[in-house]
Amino acid sequence: MLCSGLSSTLLLGAAYFLLTSGFSRAQLSLPSNVTAISTGRVITFNVISVLQLSCGSGVMIVQSVLYRCADKEICSRLHDLDVIKKSCDLKEVCEINTNMVRTCDPSVCTYLDITFKCFPAIHSVTCEGSQAKLQCGEGQVIVVSWANFGRRDNTTCSDGRANSQLQNVNCSSPNSTEYVTNRCNWQNSCTVEAKSSVFGDPCVGTYKYLEVVYDCQESEATSSPPPTTVTEVHSVTCEGSQAKLQCGEGQVIVNPWTDYGRRDNTTCSDGRPDSQLQNVNCSSPNSTEYVTKSCNWQNSCTVEAKSSVFGDPCGDTYKYLEVVYDCQAGSSKTCPPGWTWFGGRCFIFNSSQKNWTDAESSCETLGGHLASFHNTAEYTFIRELTHTAAGSYKEAWVGGRKNETVWMWSDGSQFDFINWASGEPNNYGGGEDCMEINHGERDYVNDKKCNTNIPFVCVRDP
Numbered sequence: 001m002l003c004s005g006l007s008s009t010l011l012l013g014a015a016y017f018l019l020t021s022g023f024s025r026a027q028l029s030l031p032s033n034v035t036a037i038s039t040g041r042v043i044t045f046n047v048i049s050v051l052q053l054s055c056g057s058g059v060m061i062v063q064s065v066l067y068r069c070a071d072k073e074i075c076s077r078l079h080d081l082d083v084i085k086k087s088c089d090l091k092e093v094c095e096i097n098t099n100m101v102r103t104c105d106p107s108v109c110t111y112l113d114i115t116f117k118c119f120p121a122i123h124s125v126t127c128e129g130s131q132a133k134l135q136c137g138e139g140q141v142i143v144v145s146w147a148n149f150g151r152r153d154n155t156t157c158s159d160g161r162a163n164s165q166l167q168n169v170n171c172s173s174p175n176s177t178e179y180v181t182n183r184c185n186w187q188n189s190c191t192v193e194a195k196s197s198v199f200g201d202p203c204v205g206t207y208k209y210l211e212v213v214y215d216c217q218e219s220e221a222t223s224s225p226p227p228t229t230v231t232e233v234h235s236v237t238c239e240g241s242q243a244k245l246q247c248g249e250g251q252v253i254v255n256p257w258t259d260y261g262r263r264d265n266t267t268c269s270d271g272r273p274d275s276q277l278q279n280v281n282c283s284s285p286n287s288t289e290y291v292t293k294s295c296n297w298q299n300s301c302t303v304e305a306k307s308s309v310f311g312d313p314c315g316d317t318y319k320y321l322e323v324v325y326d327c328q329a330g331s332s333k334t335c336p337p338g339w340t341w342f343g344g345r346c347f348i349f350n351s352s353q354k355n356w357t358d359a360e361s362s363c364e365t366l367g368g369h370l371a372s373f374h375n376t377a378e379y380t381f382i383r384e385l386t387h388t389a390a391g392s393y394k395e396a397w398v399g400g401r402k403n404e405t406v407w408m409w410s411d412g413s414q415f416d417f418i419n420w421a422s423g424e425p426n427n428y429g430g431g432e433d434c435m436e437i438n439h440g441e442r443d444y445v446n447d448k449k450c451n452t453n454i455p456f457v458c459v460r461d462p
């Protein structure tokens, strides 16, 4: 027989590796428009023990597993392809233990022929309990292809772990890619906790790890004008008219300073008797607070210059509204300092204890509302945000509020939430018209009396 005379030591050396340039499309898990940078092939004879596939700086996707003899295909076994794909796909380097696969008929001369393609990507691995940090270079943003929280082999994150924690190598949390994509896509850098409280526990008793495959792409922002330009705008509106504050496209109003009253005798003086212009020491104390609440972080907004809005600080004087504000680039891909990106929106946990109404106004002052959520990934993210900020899953207000019998989100989005804790909403004792998460510091969404003072979570647009 042609091959059987070779010893297995020799055969280890005989395993060889071909890298050829080639372009084709991925079949699994990568977006279909990601192009392969190379293709690889490992051919080995009979019974060697360990085989290494390697992609250098990219990640691989195994294409075929065949047994051959003298270039004649003996058989291909789909089961072995599945096994090898499961442990190798989307890794940079993969070791195959050849007793994982079985030759069709060990008595004939067979050799194993594995082909794979390499794709440009970064593969990050983080052991359970630690924090994954994804990072791109300056001016670049993360584009996530795939993620898995679970275990695909028995060597990764195995140091000091009992064998029993490493045996299950068919463990994956189904929504990992969705979660990591929502959290990190289009950010320059981002962190993700590799924890079961984030991803669910797909295999209790197994020590898991988080794998993320991502690419760094040039951010569009770098090709448009520098986003740091700040323009100061000064607007004056006479009493009885409507002020329209407006920034350019892609910009937002920040830090408005406002005065409603009169500071000189010329502004808004046309056709007015002197008596209405004499008092030049007239100003409404709360005007900045009001305008901040309605305009901060908006692209444009309107404010009525009227005493019914600001109060009347000087009865017989004809007043006017002055607003000085900055227009600043509101990049669609960044959150203000302190806020955390998730799925295209920015979130913040605020530990001040407020009743629901005051909490909602606090969020509005910051350009948002109490947080709404529309899927498991967002809900999980918000819970983790409270844990990261407060050190425990602190009870917190979110934007759900009951109007008569109908629940609504304060940000006006559609109320599609149904996953109340079992038995909730129970309107216990009456008046439980507001929604809290983390009731009893548990995974528990509850209706609660709105006048209770607890921390809260706000959401806003980037």
Ligand SMILES: *[C@@H]1O[C@H](CO)[C@@H](O)[C@H](O)[C@H]1NC(C)=O
Binding pocket: 031, 033, 034
């Ligand atoms: C791939 O296609 C998707 C959607 O069609 C697009 O959003 C993405 O930017 C594309 N990626 C590349 C690398 O061209």
Ligand SMILES: *[C@@H]1O[C@H](CO)[C@@H](O)[C@H](O)[C@H]1NC(C)=O
Binding pocket: 097, 100, 154, 163, 166, 167
């Ligand atoms: C890991 O798995 C391989 C094959 O699947 C097996 O031969 C090896 O003994 C395992 N190692 C441990 C530490 O379980």
Ligand SMILES: *[C@@H]1O[C@H](CO)[C@@H](O)[C@H](O)[C@H]1NC(C)=O
Binding pocket: 170
């Ligand atoms: C891996 O798990 C999935 C679902 O949990 C199951 O359908 C599949 O048969 C398992 N595969 C192996 C090789 O155990």
Ligand SMILES: *[C@@H]1O[C@H](CO)[C@@H](O)[C@H](O)[C@H]1NC(C)=O
Binding pocket: 174, 175, 199, 200, 375, 376
């Ligand atoms: C995964 O997502 C689906 C659809 O969004 C959802 O029904 C399911 O509960 C999620 N599973 C986990 C473990 O989060």
Ligand SMILES: *[C@@H]1O[C@H](CO)[C@@H](O)[C@H](O)[C@H]1NC(C)=O
Binding pocket: 265, 274, 277
């Ligand atoms: C406006 O005030 C200035 C000085 O403060 C004064 O000289 C002028 O006469 C005033 N004009 C009117 C119309 O009251």
Ligand SMILES: *[C@@H]1O[C@H](CO)[C@@H](O)[C@H](O)[C@H]1NC(C)=O
Binding pocket: 281
């Ligand atoms: C302006 O009014 C405030 C309070 O209404 C008063 O304290 C201040 O002395 C006044 N200033 C002048 C210049 O009249």
Ligand SMILES: *[C@@H]1O[C@H](CO)[C@@H](O)[C@H](O)[C@H]1NC(C)=O
Binding pocket: 285, 286, 309, 310, 311
């Ligand atoms: C201005 O603010 C004070 C304290 O915050 C409040 O008591 C008062 O009612 C406000 N006045 C107006 C006109 O809103």
Ligand SMILES: *[C@@H]1O[C@H](CO)[C@@H](O)[C@H](O)[C@H]1NC(C)=O
Binding pocket: 338, 348, 350, 351, 352, 362, 366
């Ligand atoms: C939390 O809310 C309080 C009260 O509205 C506010 O003063 C504070 O700035 C908020 N903290 C953050 C971090 O936004």
Ligand SMILES: *[C@@H]1O[C@H](CO)[C@@H](O)[C@H](O)[C@H]1NC(C)=O
Binding pocket: 403, 404
């Ligand atoms: C709340 O309910 C009242 C009475 O049913 C209704 O008039 C009002 O429009 C509702 N508010 C919203 C925001 O739907």
Ligand SMILES: *[C@@H]1O[C@H](CO)[C@@H](O)[C@H](O)[C@H]1NC(C)=O
Binding pocket: 355, 357, 358, 450, 451, 452
């Ligand atoms: C919320 O608290 C404020 C004081 O901070 C109070 O004026 C208001 O009435 C309270 N609202 C409710 C609904 O309890």
Ligand SMILES: [Ca+2]
Binding pocket: 424, 425, 426, 427, 428, 432, 446, 447, 448
């Ligand atoms: Ca309740």
